Amino acid sequence: MMRGQVIRVNAGFYDIETEGKEYRTRGRGNLRNLGINPVVGDIVSFDPDGFLNEVHERRNSLVRPKVANVDQAIVITSMAEPKYSSLLLNKFLAIIEFNNIKPIIVFTKCDLTEETYLEEYKSQGYEVFEISNPNKDGIEKLKPIFKDKLSVFTGQTGAGKSTTINSLADLNIKTQKISKALGRGKHTTRVVEIIDWFGGKLIDTPGFSSLEFNLTKIQLAHSYADFRELSKQCKFRTCIHNKEKICAVKVAIEEGKVSKTRYNDYIKLLEEAVEWEK
Structure with missing residues (x-):
């Protein structure tokens, strides 16, 4: 065998x-x-x-698409067209981290706005990149992250997943050969499959622009990486960092150690978790 x-x-x-x-x-x-x-x-x-x-x-798995043993998810996030959504990004991060997959954030279309969230997310422990789409500025910096990893791309519709993948494929002779063998001039995936990708592997998957949100309140509270260490100082182990009087996460927010925007998004996701549990 x-x-x-x-x-x-x-x-x-x-x-x-x-x-x-x-x-x-x-x-x-x-x-x-x-x-x-x-x-x-x-x-x-x-x-x-x-x-x-x-x-x-399995070390981990996702339901949609049906894949397993993923090392990292590249979360493509648009800064403009479509408009940047911190709620959507934080939702992706929560689901990915709950499934024991490392998220890597890639902000696209950075040339269309002066706003930047790179340092904000870096300060929370995330690996973050920025890309300007017309000249593909920043695309080269992505290549080393794939070595010896099984990766998957995800992110909101229209954020530039296909553009990013195609731009990287143009730099990857091996991938160009694979795409040609599959009859693809561009990234038009029909079935889920693993391909060679810059010294690692890529799960090439169609329509991966949404993740099923099926987390309980406790699971959501534990999925936020920047809350996990703080939660050890909360009075109750079941603290969901909402209405509890003694909560280390809420203290950290008041002290400016945790992003208030990220916490506000967490509260909105908590409401989704409550609905899902019903």
Whole structure:
């Protein structure tokens, strides 16, 4: 039996890569009986004669798109056209971090506005980049982040995900060859698959502009990276940093150590969590 990673799921077939070779397989009947559906990114055991036998434990997973074992999510965020939304960005960050995936923020269309949030998010511990779209200024700085990582792009509709991916692909000879082999002049993905990407791997996925928000109040409170350490000083372990009288997060906001805008967005997301729990 061999071990590899699912790089493509299409029409009931699971394409698996191991040691630079691809194998096309079908799932054993026992997987269906156990309710196990392999997804792109899964580490699996398989027979080279064409059967996938076992899906190994996932480090993380997303529901839409169905992917697993992602190292980092590149959150593409527009500064203009569409207008910057801190609420949407913080929603993406909360869901991604709850799923144990590292978020990397990329602000696009920075040439269309004088506003910048780079230092604000850097101060909260995030890795942040800025890109000016017409001259692709800043795109080169993204290349090193992909090495030895399995990455996925996400972000609001119209923020420039395809533009960013295509601009990077123009710098990546290997990716140009892959795109040509797939019959793509541009980034027009039809199925979810893993491709080589600047010394790492990229989950190439269509329509990844929304994430399912299905967090409870406690899960949301724990998903905010800059709240996690502070919450250890809260009076109650179940503190959701809202109406509690003794709350380290609210003290940090009053002292200017936590962004008030980010906290206000958190309260709005908390309301969504309350609705989801009903």
